[in-house]
Amino acid sequence: MSRRKKFLLLVWFVSHFLLILIVSCHETIVLVARGLTIIPPALGDYPKKAEKLAEIPIGLNLGHSNLLRRVVVSYLGAAGIDAGYGYFAPNVPGGYRLVFELQFPDGRTEFLMASAAANLRLASFVDQIGDNPSAEFREHMVKKLAAVVRAEHPEVVTVRASLERISQPTISDYERGGKEKYELLDAYEF
Amino acid sequence: MAMMRRRVIDFLFSDESDRWLTVLRIGLGLQVILYALSLLNDWNYFFATTGNALVTRDFAEALLALQSAFIPRLAWLVDGGRYLGLSEQTVLSVAWFCLLYSGVSLLLGISCRFAAILAWFLHLCAAKSGGFVSYGVDDFMTIGLFYLMLSPLPDRYSLDWRFRKTNPGNLWTFGFFRRVLQIHLSIIYFFSGLTKCLGSGWWNGSNVWRALTLPSFNLIPPEILVRWSLLFPAIGIAICLIETGYPVFIWLKKTRSFWLALVISMHAAIAVTMGMYLFALVMIVLNLAAFGPGIFALPLKLRAESLMHVPSHVD
Numbered sequence: 001m002s003r004r005k006k007f008l009l010l011v012w013f014v015s016h017f018l019l020i021l022i023v024s025c026h027e028t029i030v031l032v033a034r035g036l037t038i039i040p041p042a043l044g045d046y047p048k049k050a051e052k053l054a055e056i057p058i059g060l061n062l063g064h065s066n067l068l069r070r071v072v073v074s075y076l077g078a079a080g081i082d083a084g085y086g087y088f089a090p091n092v093p094g095g096y097r098l099v100f101e102l103q104f105p106d107g108r109t110e111f112l113m114a115s116a117a118a119n120l121r122l123a124s125f126v127d128q129i130g131d132n133p134s135a136e137f138r139e140h141m142v143k144k145l146a147a148v149v150r151a152e153h154p155e156v157v158t159v160r161a162s163l164e165r166i167s168q169p170t171i172s173d174y175e176r177g178g179k180e181k182y183e184l185l186d187a188y189e190f
Numbered sequence: 191m192a193m194m195r196r197r198v199i200d201f202l203f204s205d206e207s208d209r210w211l212t213v214l215r216i217g218l219g220l221q222v223i224l225y226a227l228s229l230l231n232d233w234n235y236f237f238a239t240t241g242n243a244l245v246t247r248d249f250a251e252a253l254l255a256l257q258s259a260f261i262p263r264l265a266w267l268v269d270g271g272r273y274l275g276l277s278e279q280t281v282l283s284v285a286w287f288c289l290l291y292s293g294v295s296l297l298l299g300i301s302c303r304f305a306a307i308l309a310w311f312l313h314l315c316a317a318k319s320g321g322f323v324s325y326g327v328d329d330f331m332t333i334g335l336f337y338l339m340l341s342p343l344p345d346r347y348s349l350d351w352r353f354r355k356t357n358p359g360n361l362w363t364f365g366f367f368r369r370v371l372q373i374h375l376s377i378i379y380f381f382s383g384l385t386k387c388l389g390s391g392w393w394n395g396s397n398v399w400r401a402l403t404l405p406s407f408n409l410i411p412p413e414i415l416v417r418w419s420l421l422f423p424a425i426g427i428a429i430c431l432i433e434t435g436y437p438v439f440i441w442l443k444k445t446r447s448f449w450l451a452l453v454i455s456m457h458a459a460i461a462v463t464m465g466m467y468l469f470a471l472v473m474i475v476l477n478l479a480a481f482g483p484g485i486f487a488l489p490l491k492l493r494a495e496s497l498m499h500v501p502s503h504v505d
Contacts, residue, residue, distance in 0.1 A: 002360065006203055009366055013202065017373065024381040028388075037388035064256055074260035077318060080332025085382040087326050090389025092400040120466070121236070121323040123406035125246070128322055141322075144246060171399050171419045174412060180405075 019058065019072070020081050026054035027084025037090045094166055095123065096130030097182065098142065100149050101160040112149060130163060130185060138163060138186055146190045161188045206365035208345040209483040211338075214371070215306075215345060217475030218334050219296030222309050225331065225468060226290040229316075233286045236320050237264055238278055250321040262311055264319040285312055296338075299348020306343060310335035327469040333374065334476055341367040371480045376437035379453070383433025392430050395422025407464035432456055440481055447485050453477055 032039050033047035055061045058076070059069035076082035100112040129141045142161050149159055163186040169178035229236070237247050251265050264285065271281035289312040295305035313335060317328035342359040344350035391397030399422055403412050432452050439445040440453075454474050461470030 006199070006362075010199075010202070013366075013370065016370075017377070020374065020377055024377060028381060028385055031385060031388065037385075038390050039388060070258040070260065074258040077258070077261040078314065078332075079336045080314075080329050083329060084385070085378045086385035087382060088397065088401055089382065089385035089392075091391040092397045092404065094400075095404050095406060097405065119232070120325060120406055121232070121320075124325045125323045140249075141246070144249075166405060168400055168403055170396060171416060171422070174416055175419075 016079070016081075019076060022054060022057045023076065023081060024084045026051065026058070027086055029054055031086065031090055093127070093131070094168065096126050096185070097164050097166055098126050098129070098145065099162045099164065100146065101162070102149070102153055102156045103158045103160070104155060105157055126163075130165060135186070139188060142186070142188055143190065146188070150190070159190045161190065162186070202366055202369050203362040204365040204369075205361035206368055207361075207483070208342075208364050210368045210371075210479050211341055211343070211345040211364060212347045213482055214334065214338055214341070214475065214479035215296050215299065215302060215343070215348065217479060218309070218331075218338055218472075219293050219298075219305075221331060221334070221468065221472050221475060222293030222296060222313065223290060224471065225313070225327075226286060226293060228468060229286070234279060234282055236323050237282055237316065240278060246322045247319045251319055254318055254321065261318055262315045264315045267315065285315070288312055289316070299344055299350050302343035302345075302348050302350050303339075306335065306339040306341075310339045325469075327466070327472055330469070330472045330476065334472060337367060337371055337374075368480065371476065372440075375476060375480050376440065379433045379436035383430055383436065387430045387434060392426040393423065395419070395424070395426045398422040398426045398429075402463055407466070409465050410463055429456065446481060450477060450481050450485065 029047055029050045031037050033051045039047075052061070059066065059072045062069040073082070097113060102110045102112065104110070125141075129138050132138055132141075142163060146159050146161050150156060162184055164182040165185050167181040167183060169180065239248050247264060251263050254261055254263055264282070267285055268278050268281050271278070271284075276284075288308060292305045292309035292312065295301055296309060310332070313328075313331055317324050317332060342363040344356055350356055386392045386397075389397065391400065399415065399419065401407060402410060402415055432449070436449065436453065439449040454477060457470040457473045457477075461467045
């Protein structure tokens with residue numbers, strides 16, 4: 001019994017850590033393939049080929065409906081090993097902020113900000129909106145946040161939302177009096 | 191070849207006391223309680239699909255369903271509740287209370303296995319359904335709770351052990367799951383360090399400045415930070431070295447306590463300077479459970495006691 005249990009645990013151990021290593025390598029290769037690292041582009045197509053290769057063992061090359069892919073993805077999610085560990089790497093990404101301009105019937109204007117400091121989770125949400133390349137996705141998500149703002153301020157006539165990319169000053173810029181800059185990414189009116 | 195196999199087996203299935211499991215259970219119990227309390231005011235805002243809610247759960251769950259139908263999500267609970275005539279708000283509130291209850295149970299060691307499974311399941315539901323509002327802490331809580339759920343609970347310091355005198359199983363199962371946690375942490379830090387080493391900003395310190403001045407993390411005013419800017423390259427390089435060197439120096443007896451102290455200090459500094467308290471806590475708990483117990487020599491009497499209390503069934 002003990003021998004069999006040990007054998008089963010050993011099989012699980014090998015499969016589990018193989019998956020962890022593949023996912024971690026895959027993420028690292030993706031960073032290199034996308035040119036986000038200090039590794040020179042002289043490597044040519046090799047990182048992209050390696051990225052495709054690393055997708056095979058975790059089933060990412062299979063269709064979404066493929067049972068094997070679904071089983072592997074479910075296990076990765078359940079064990080918390082579905083993502084690599086490149087936090088703040090290779091470089092710290094810039095943040096985003098979402099500003100709502102509320103226009104009241106009496107002509108008053110108020111500004112609300114949905115980035116930020118108050119809540120790490122909300123900040124993460126705004127960053128995910130800003131990072132997404134799909135304009136439809138960004139609009140859909142901003143619309144959802146605008147609906148919450150509207151529900152909290154039913155008297156508002158219009159809600160204007162601006163999604164802005166935050167550009168932080170470097171240390172030397174800051175020492176010369178430089179401040180954060182905000183680059184408009186999208187603007188919506190609801 | 192046979193000797194090599196024997197060494198691997200001995201390494202993975204070595205007899206171990208359950209003190210590391212006590213650290214993991216109590217630490218994750220505390221983590222789950224603080225996680226639930228941190229979401230007390232926002233739980234419905236993040237996860238409800240009606241009323242003044244963020245209404246992202248339906249979208250996150252639709253994306254999740256594309257990947258797999260088997261990943262736990264809050265919709266399972268809400269749909270089950272609807273079948274019983276319960277509203278979404280009621281189901282979400284019950285889920286939050288159950289999560290808090292599982293944390294308290296883990297902390298005290300009451301129905302440890304059930305509490306660990308419940309905590310893992312409910313936290314995973316929240317983390318996956320709230321995919322858009324999740325961050326690093328959720329990944330590490332899932333990892334910790336997954337291992338806790340599989341580990342041979344209860345441990346000697348739990349109330350389960352005191353009152354029910356539950357049989358803990360083989361000593362080598364404690365050793366095996368501790369090794370799993372240790373190896374996983376080594377991989378985590380190695381890849382975290384490696385990917386940082388691949389970015390230029392960690393070598394010149396600009397990433398330390400950027401991380402500390404990001405709007406979500408800027409607890410320390412930049413005018414104070416800038417006075418210390420000469421230290422940033424050293425801090426950036428130190429972080430790369432601590433993380434990349436972890437899989438080597440944490441395993442060497444001579445450097446283990448020093449490296450553990452370095453890693454814990456790094457996470458404590460992240461908590462204090464960036465406000466990532468829950469993230470820091472879960473990392474400190476995982477590190478202390480994996481490499482903390484046994485780092486200092488126990489008095490002989492206590493060591494003997496710790497081995498005598500657990501029946502051995504080693505073959």
